[in-house]
Amino acid sequence: MDWDDLRIFLAVARTESLSGAGRRLGLDASTVGRRIARLEGAVGAALFLKTPQGYQLTAEGARLIPPAEAAEQAAAAASEAVRVEAGITGQLRIGAPDGCANYLLPQVARDLCKAHPGLEVQIVALPRVVNLTRREADMAIAVSPPDAGRLTVQRLADYRLHLAAHRDYLAEHPPLTSLQALKDHRMISYIPDMIFDRELDYLSATGVETAQISSNSVAVQMQALRAGAGVGIVHDFALPFAPGVTRVLTDSISLTRSFWLIRHADDRGSRRLTLLAEALAQGVRAEIHRLEGQLPTPD
Structure with a gap:
């Protein structure tokens, strides 16, 4: 089974559409559709059911999620093993409520990119909790710790x-x-x-x-x-x-109030994401302290 087909399968499962998966992967929707059809032929079963709400997993598709995610983690680990330690490269997508995204993360992103010139930071500001299960982001900042899902949670500040x-x-x-x-x-x-x-x-x-x-x-x-x-x-x-x-x-x-850093449980083994999470946490704490310290003492 081709890992690249599994990668496309996961993108469709997470976005529930061919076009959404295509945008995430840099492919056109027709190519995504062909690759899904090829994967379904390889496993001998339909993996998605097309509904008015989008592409929903069939029972066979749901059973394929755990091994596909395991392959994803293995591919990420292999990539990290050959990455140069001098600096972290690649893309980091952070989801956050818009107060944090507007007033804290731009400065934190600046410092991350200074420390790691090969890093690309994306800030997703949403008026809701970012869905890490659907891989809307690599990690998320929230104002309450989640009470469900396969997630790890760390109090930021x-x-x-x-x-x-x-x-x-x-x-x-x-x-x-x-x-x-x-x-x-x-x-x-x-x-x-x-x-x-x-x-x-x-x-x-x-x-x-x-x-x-x-x-x-x-x-x-x-x-x-x-x-x-x-x-x-x-x-x-x-x-x-x-x-x-x-x-x-x-x-x-x-x-x-408190900010909480949330990561997908499967990412605990990623040294790259762990290092970035630590740097993000330190940056957010330092920026809150710096900005709040600029205010006059209340009367």
């Missing part, structure tokens, strides 16, 4: 969040002397039905039920604060990127 607003907004609106005073202000927060993790439900900590301006993106919320649109809870590490936005009511609300 804690970070803090506070209410904040632009100085111009504060100058034009009633004084913010207590949480009760928030009723006289426009609130900025997440769209309630698009909160994908309970740890992101910051608005409930304020006692305010409704935000007048909302987005599923932390970056959009921050831009709204910079525009003087209202008051919102944001990451302390994002504030150095928003001149004029300052923390308020720090004695009333101070939230602490």
